[in-house]
Amino acid sequence: MADTIRVGIIGAGWPGSAHAKGYQQAGGYKLAAVADLIPQRRKSLMGEFGIPVEYADWAELIADPNIDLVSVCLPTDLHAVAGLAALRKGRHVICEMPPATNAVEARRMETAAAKEGKTLLYAAQRRFGAAEQAAHQAIAKGYAGEIYHARASWTRTRGIPIGTGWFTDGARSGGGALIDLGAHMLDLAWHLMGQPVPRSVFAAGHQKFQSLTPAEMKNNVEDSAFAILRFEGGKSLELACSWAINQPPNQNGTACRVYGDQGAVEVYTPRGPVLYRGFEPNGRAKEIQLKQPKSGGHMALMRHARDCIVRGAAPISGPATGSGLMRMLDALYKSIATGKSISLT
Numbered sequence: 001m002a003d004t005i006r007v008g009i010i011g012a013g014w015p016g017s018a019h020a021k022g023y024q025q026a027g028g029y030k031l032a033a034v035a036d037l038i039p040q041r042r043k044s045l046m047g048e049f050g051i052p053v054e055y056a057d058w059a060e061l062i063a064d065p066n067i068d069l070v071s072v073c074l075p076t077d078l079h080a081v082a083g084l085a086a087l088r089k090g091r092h093v094i095c096e097m098p099p100a101t102n103a104v105e106a107r108r109m110e111t112a113a114a115k116e117g118k119t120l121l122y123a124a125q126r127r128f129g130a131a132e133q134a135a136h137q138a139i140a141k142g143y144a145g146e147i148y149h150a151r152a153s154w155t156r157t158r159g160i161p162i163g164t165g166w167f168t169d170g171a172r173s174g175g176g177a178l179i180d181l182g183a184h185m186l187d188l189a190w191h192l193m194g195q196p197v198p199r200s201v202f203a204a205g206h207q208k209f210q211s212l213t214p215a216e217m218k219n220n221v222e223d224s225a226f227a228i229l230r231f232e233g234g235k236s237l238e239l240a241c242s243w244a245i246n247q248p249p250n251q252n253g254t255a256c257r258v259y260g261d262q263g264a265v266e267v268y269t270p271r272g273p274v275l276y277r278g279f280e281p282n283g284r285a286k287e288i289q290l291k292q293p294k295s296g297g298h299m300a301l302m303r304h305a306r307d308c309i310v311r312g313a314a315p316i317s318g319p320a321t322g323s324g325l326m327r328m329l330d331a332l333y334k335s336i337a338t339g340k341s342i343s344l345t
Ligand SMILES: NC(=O)c1ccc[n+]([C@@H]2O[C@H](COP(=O)([O-])OP(=O)(O)OC[C@H]3O[C@@H](n4cnc5c(N)ncnc54)[C@H](O)[C@@H]3O)[C@@H](O)[C@H]2O)c1
Pocket: 010, 011, 012, 013, 014, 015, 016, 035, 036, 037, 038, 041, 056, 057, 058, 059, 073, 074, 075, 076, 078, 096, 097, 098, 123, 125, 162, 163, 164, 165, 166, 180
């Protein structure tokens, strides 16, 4: 492979464009082709990023021999289909989140990446944001002591995604708010905790806002979900997510707090990520603003992808992470369906 990595983007919605920008900012890539069934979407990406070649269907793009790396930005039910086909054609893959609609698909991708010896990275962009990177570094250095609990949420007051019509169709999306928003926050909190081995999960899901989607659109998924996960060593994680919920205005958005025996880290504050330590008997603590790296978001993700492909760096959000995340999500959905706690041992 030449020094410049030739990229094909399949799926030209918001994530396709975010990937293109990330490659451009990271450097070392050539945006070689785009595929999307909607001509206007691919034309718009070609115009914005100077992409020379277009295809309609993703299968045509992955067959193009002038492509080294494929960004899979398709509806979630096509992640594994297209990701597997691309890996088997000898392409590296960066796949959007969630990794797949279920753990079986994610495992197939993991196996194929290993067999083909190709890089498979998931666009777990919350691991690559500047605030999240700073939080991870502080926790990994032990500044909060031993981590035993995390609380993560992404609760939108109103914001059911429409896309091209598949988000609310469980067979195509794998689920609702939990797999769409919850997956990102679960992934972030799990990452900050050092990816402990999950032992059991319990979750509840609700669908209360079906009336907010157009009547002709299939909507058979949860619009909010709440969960608790237990890990090895008794560590625990609370997760809350919603596409739609009635809540105070200041609750709209994301929160992620990680608790240790020496301190705590809050990732999202108006001042950026903050470490609290040196707790006094009255509960006061020192507040330390964490320094954020210059490179964040998709630029950082694409830089990391280059390190994996060219220098064999260990992936921060690779195949095993994708399978592990999907295993937890499958168990959470099983818990919602059965009303029971689900063991993962
Ligand atoms: N990381 C994030 O923050 C984030 C944000 C939004 C979406 N996503 C994920 O990205 C993926 C895509 O989401 P989206 O919002 O762009 O959805 P979307 O429905 O807006 O776009 C999907 C695109 O895929 C195209 N497509 C479908 N079948 C195709 C085929 N056979 N060949 C070529 N193109 C085809 C469609 O024409 C459409 O343009 C989903 O998995 C979603 O969960 C991630």
